[in-house]
Amino acid sequence: MWPKFNTVSEISSVLKTLLAYLKRPDLYPELRRKIIKNTLQRKNAFKGKEKTNSWAASRAVSQQEAIAKLFGMKMDSFRTLYAEVLKKSEQKQKECPIKMGGAGALELIYYACESVEAKHVVETGVAYGWSSLAALLSLEKRNGTLYSSDMPYLAQDGDQYVGCVVPENLKPYWKLFRFADKESLPKIFTETPAFDVIHYDSDKSYNGRFWAYNELYKRLKPGGIFISDDIGDNSAYQDFCEKNHFETTVVEYEGKYIGVFVK
Template sequence: MDAWGNGVDPVLWREGKEFAESLADLARSRMEALAAAGVNLGGAGGMELLYLLTRAVRPALALETGVAAGWSTAAMLAAMRVNGAGRLMSSDFPFFRLANPERYIGYVVPNDLKSRWTLRIKGDRRNLEEFLSPDTMVDLVHYDSDKTRHGREFFLRRVRSHLTGRHVLVMDDIQDNLVFREYAERQPLFRVFAYEGKYIGVTGSGLRAVERR
């Protein structure tokens, strides 16, 4: 991933890495306190990748599923702030094993980034119905919620007609099944990146334009 990011745009890649490091430093004490209390909100994911793609694609509208602590959310919102444009729609569902779980969704997202953010927490099926009206078109997608085959296939079917001709789609944990591979084989270009022992897939009609920067 590091070699690819530097090849696309070393300045933007460095921006993304610096943001990821600064957010991790900012949130460290709060996350350590949660961990000590037995609350695990998951890892940070490919923040630098999402930052770079948001800066490069310059989405008017982006969609993500699976917010959790909000690391990826913060990266996309921070890149939109630098772009000076864009809005992010995020779909999540509270961790039902935690007390008052809604308070943890987007836990690390700085308040000064939230003006471009719309969050729904009723689960993907209900949230997508609210987000994806017939004329809604999305330039950037990050999928990180239901990792089952059924969940991924439902999402890809539901979002397909709402993707612009320059969209980029990112899917986390693609090693869990072959859904991303089957989808990406029908796309003009795709990339797979190893990340912290797992794999992230990137594809979409706008990926070639990103790589030609």
């Protein structure tokens, strides 16, 4: 029932994380959930993974195809338009002493925001801040706001590097909440009750996803865009869409699958 650790470094990392949690009473609710998730709910984390990967592979399209189909736009200009910004952000990532998540499908996020002329966007999961950057490059045009939920990087002492690729000139349009989704999202919803675009990229567990999908969807405006990364980890996204009869597009990007639909 308890997770197995193969190396001394893994044990050390777990102990370091636990100690960091104990120093942060505001994170105790998430610590309790993690203990339950890694013991009682461990088998459910990858529930339906094989089923969903087969389902996703059978319908997957490229990022370019999805942007044309859903938003009626071409994605060719993004890398040219923001070449200098992206170059500086890539350098900031190289200089970062800790490892976090990669860049992801930036064009999909950017053109989602552009297509609905987004003013309010919420994302879960920040890491280096690549998805944040993509959304902010669109939001700044309309003086909009990005609301982000991201847990502190307790095991790596990496708090100060979260969002490090986001330029200073974009930060006035950004509100970052440093808690788990179950604490961050209610705080975000009290500030803004409805959103134009939602981007999910945080808790990868089946139960964590399913809870967040439902909470986020309720706050998505009609015509708004819902995006979820890494939907092949388990069947939460597929089950959520099928349960609610949503027609979704699946994007294959660097060997992983992203789900996206319009409400």
